[in-house]
Amino acid sequence: MALRVTSKIASVSGLVGSWTLSGFAYIGDLATLAGQSAHITLVGPFQGRRLRPQRAIHQAMAVGVEAIPIVSLITFFVGLIMALQSAYELRRLGAMQLVAGTVAISILRELGPLLTAIVVIGRSGSAFAAEIGTKKVTEEVDALRTMAFDPVAFLVAPKFLAMLVMLPCLTVWADFMGIVGGCVFGVTGADFTISSYFQATRDSILARDIYTGLIKSALFALVITAVGCKEGFSTGAGAEEVGRSTTAAVVTSIALVIVVDLVFTSLFYFINPT
């Protein structure tokens, strides 16, 4: 009995070791995909390889433009909710004029980039995994390779490019919609006019609040694309495998986005603690 317990404990350390190793291997795979795509997009054209911008534009439409309605709706409501929630506390302090600043800072620094990333994971991260996974199952990825195409150049690089451009753009729009949501409360529930609300917002934010949010959203774009494509490529044979990799893409992306968010938020906090 005792022996079994010790052997179990010993196997725990082995398990932790193998999880750690596979975790690093996973991150390594993500970095490889991103690196190859960067090489194809930035170095490729100078080596006489043609870039096909229309594929990236097509992706950008699907990833960015078509996400505008749902991103707008969600961030508008969250802006409104944030205003209500902060007003609940600020009212007791008699500091209702701070609602605009509170909403703006929490949206710009955190909620805008994060909510946009989560919506894009649901819409596009899953779609990347499903698309590449299906192509894997139907041998289309193999067909690309036998036709002397690099599947990464063909399928992954345009997605990285589209996401890196569109996610920060969507985030800017989400930030704006969140502030509009806050403004609706400011005008109806506090003593703001539309122009005074936006004036108060402008006075309470710094450029730093905007660009740290945008840096984060660019990093989220990298994570979402890399995970979606990696899960797609690791799809095995069969239709249910596509479902599995789609689920894995969504779950892993959300977890990694939160981790990246934490790391960079603390980095921004410690680098410039004003």
Add this chain to the structure above:
Amino acid sequence: MTDGVGEAAISVVNLRVSYGEREIIHGITFDVRKGETVVILGGSGSGKSTLLRTLVGLERPTSGEVWIQGVNTAEISEREMDEIRKKMGMSFQGSALFGSMTVGENVALPLREHTSLEDSTIEIMVRIKLGQVGLSNFEDYMPSELSGGMKKRAAVARALAMDPEILFFDEPSAGLDPIIAAGLDELILNLKKAYAITIVVVTHELASAFLIADRMVYVDRGHIVALGTKEEFQASTHPRVRQFLDRVPEPEVIEELDYLQMLTGDRKTMKG
């Protein structure tokens, strides 16, 4: 270069391929001469598809050599392999047409990406290729709108797009009714006559194999057990080949013994 590679389009020397720990192909050696049609026969799970995937560079050999047009593809980079792939065409079992593109765009894709031809020239070439496989006027259809046989034909047209010197077929008649399958056999025969192209076909369809093959290779559990012309093949006395040709099912008991033998046999080859 090794001797005799000059006349051979493909020369496989002592090829071994593994998926992880499991070795699928245990040292295969054979040649495909320029302009001939070789059919790789074998039962399910015999390793014939893995062999084909290795020939087109989708799997890396664990050891051995695969000489294609004087280059050992086992030792070159993906980049260099791509140059060889441009001279090869592959028709997949499930056709593997790109579902988001029309049939015409599928055929045009390699031309658009690998050549600097004008769009109007590409359009004409697409029509020629589709005409050759009997799919004239189908360029604007989506792959999902085609029947199984038509998809395979479209896939052949795409494989032909770059005027390949070697054409590979993975199970051309799988999942097709006998009439459509016969049509595909005839298509392969026509291509052979028209272009003197080197063709490698993987199949388990005997009738189609005997119709199109110049020579046949029989792969059984990762080994070549018979290699020769149709006549030599018909006359083969090898028990596994006879079993395959005469369509004799595996007796239950022997199957279990074979299974055991396969398990232990694997071990031996892995050690050796």
